[in-house]
Amino acid sequence: MTKSLNIGLVSLGCPKALVDSEHIITSLRAQGYSFSADYAGADIVIVNSCGFINSAKAESLEAIGEAIDKNGKVIVTGCLGVEEQLIRSIHPKVLAISGPHQYEEVIRAVHKYLPPEPNPFTNLVPQQGLKLTPKHYSYLKISEGCNNSCSFCIIPNIRGPLKSRPIASILYEAERLVKAGTKELLIISQDTGAYGMDIKYAKSKYYGKEIEAKFSELANYLAKLNIWVRFHYIYPYPHIDAILPLMADSKILPYLDIPFQHASPKILKSMRRPANQEKTLNRIKKWRKICPDLAIRSTFIVGFPGESEEDFEFLLDWIKEAEIDRIGCFEYEPVDGAKANQLGNQIDPKIKSERYERLMQVAQDISAKRLALRVGQVTELLVDKIDFANNRAIARSKWDAPDIDGVVYIEGIKSIKEGDFCQVKITASDNYDLWGIKVKNNGQT
Numbered sequence: 001m002t003k004s005l006n007i008g009l010v011s012l013g014c015p016k017a018l019v020d021s022e023h024i025i026t027s028l029r030a031q032g033y034s035f036s037a038d039y040a041g042a043d044i045v046i047v048n049s050c051g052f053i054n055s056a057k058a059e060s061l062e063a064i065g066e067a068i069d070k071n072g073k074v075i076v077t078g079c080l081g082v083e084e085q086l087i088r089s090i091h092p093k094v095l096a097i098s099g100p101h102q103y104e105e106v107i108r109a110v111h112k113y114l115p116p117e118p119n120p121f122t123n124l125v126p127q128q129g130l131k132l133t134p135k136h137y138s139y140l141k142i143s144e145g146c147n148n149s150c151s152f153c154i155i156p157n158i159r160g161p162l163k164s165r166p167i168a169s170i171l172y173e174a175e176r177l178v179k180a181g182t183k184e185l186l187i188i189s190q191d192t193g194a195y196g197m198d199i200k201y202a203k204s205k206y207y208g209k210e211i212e213a214k215f216s217e218l219a220n221y222l223a224k225l226n227i228w229v230r231f232h233y234i235y236p237y238p239h240i241d242a243i244l245p246l247m248a249d250s251k252i253l254p255y256l257d258i259p260f261q262h263a264s265p266k267i268l269k270s271m272r273r274p275a276n277q278e279k280t281l282n283r284i285k286k287w288r289k290i291c292p293d294l295a296i297r298s299t300f301i302v303g304f305p306g307e308s309e310e311d312f313e314f315l316l317d318w319i320k321e322a323e324i325d326r327i328g329c330f331e332y333e334p335v336d337g338a339k340a341n342q343l344g345n346q347i348d349p350k351i352k353s354e355r356y357e358r359l360m361q362v363a364q365d366i367s368a369k370r371l372a373l374r375v376g377q378v379t380e381l382l383v384d385k386i387d388f389a390n391n392r393a394i395a396r397s398k399w400d401a402p403d404i405d406g407v408v409y410i411e412g413i414k415s416i417k418e419g420d421f422c423q424v425k426i427t428a429s430d431n432y433d434l435w436g437i438k439v440k441n442n443g444q445t
């Protein structure tokens with residue numbers, strides 16, 4: 001009998017990196033490798049690193065160091081992989097280094113340092129591939145890279161220009177995931193609204209029918225799957241309007257994740273963002289008229305070079321007027337290689353953290369106010385986890401994405417399972433989360 005070859009995987013960074021990790025483990029599983037949940041049981045460790053900002057780089061370097069200390073045989077891939085010299089200068093023992101979505105390089109390195117054993121019985125991989133998320137939700141990556149050039153970001157240098165997948169391959173993958181138990185699809189990329197622009201909306205055949213690689217077509221077809229479909233990393237381009245009627249019709253979740261980053265026209269210009277705040281505010285108001293239930297999630301950067309108190313207050317007022325439901329905030333960090341590093345008037349760290357606190361207070365007030373409006377409603381939830389110790393289930397509503405938004409705690413766990421949809425009456429709210437009680441089909445608790 002052949003000995004199983006075990007691989008350890010440390011996956012850092014955003015959902016896009018997580019999808020890369022899923023591709024890597026799927027390929028390796030297909031070749032007969034097994035996986036170990038700890039360093040001791042692994043014959044080799046792959047670290048899928050993040051290099052988005054300096055603090056993420058530091059975390060990745062630390063993870064690489066830990067893997068070397070605890071295992072010794074380490075392959076590095078992912079966004080930080082483009083900085084091979086930096087990694088080698090700190091961790092000379094790393095066996096191989098590759099950049100993001102270079103799956104073949106990773107597989108080649110694994111073959112070199114842990115050659116596969118020929119075994120006809122191990123080639124058993126589910127058709128939908130292996131996932132790192134729970135069975136009931138899956139990330140679906142529709143494109144790689146980005147054609148924008150935001151001055152604080154080095155993603156286009158790391159991941160390259162926009163490269164959209166053919167629409168048929170996305171739809172077939174979506175179907176495979178649904179057949180395997182996915183109840184919620186989270187659509188991701190660097191710039192989801194730009195889908196298809198690079199390939200000039202090239203058609204591909206889906207069940208014999210030629211379909212254009214357009215954002216609106218993608219949304220229309222995904223809407224037919226009759227599951228939860230959630231869009232992330234959208235920019236407020238005019239053609240996004242097309243999915244609002246689908247949201248109002250409950251075909252697509254009424255949720256948009258739009259990283260606005262700022263609102264002051266001066267700062268947006270200096271950030272080289274692909275949107276105009278005034279038109280954006282009107283667009284949000286228009287969206288909420290079409291779909292009053294819409295929840296908007298966004299991220300903002302405070303303390304960008306040149307951000308005056310006036311710019312910052314403009315941002316706070318804009319956030320209040322736009323009533324952004326869910327907010328993540330970062331203090332500006334110069335990232336090696338980003339154009340914004342050359343801008344003058346860097347902001348004092350104390351001012352940055354004071355602005356961070358002020359913005360998060362505004363975010364919390366809006367979140368608390370908007371969540372309080374949900375109390376008394378009966379809504380459908382997807383159960384992520386059963387918390388046996390506290391006799392409750394942890395679930396999400398259509399307004400909550402996994403890991404980044406709040407949750408809904410359902411009191412009691414009788415006849416509730418992970419991955420179930422259930423109707424829940426919302427009974428209480430706090431700043432970020434909700435509480436509720438499961439209701440029967442007749443609406444009784």
Ligand code: SF4
Nearest residue numbers: 146148150153155190
């Ligand atoms: S849109 Fe801007 S911030 Fe987002 S990946 Fe592209 S360049 Fe970076």
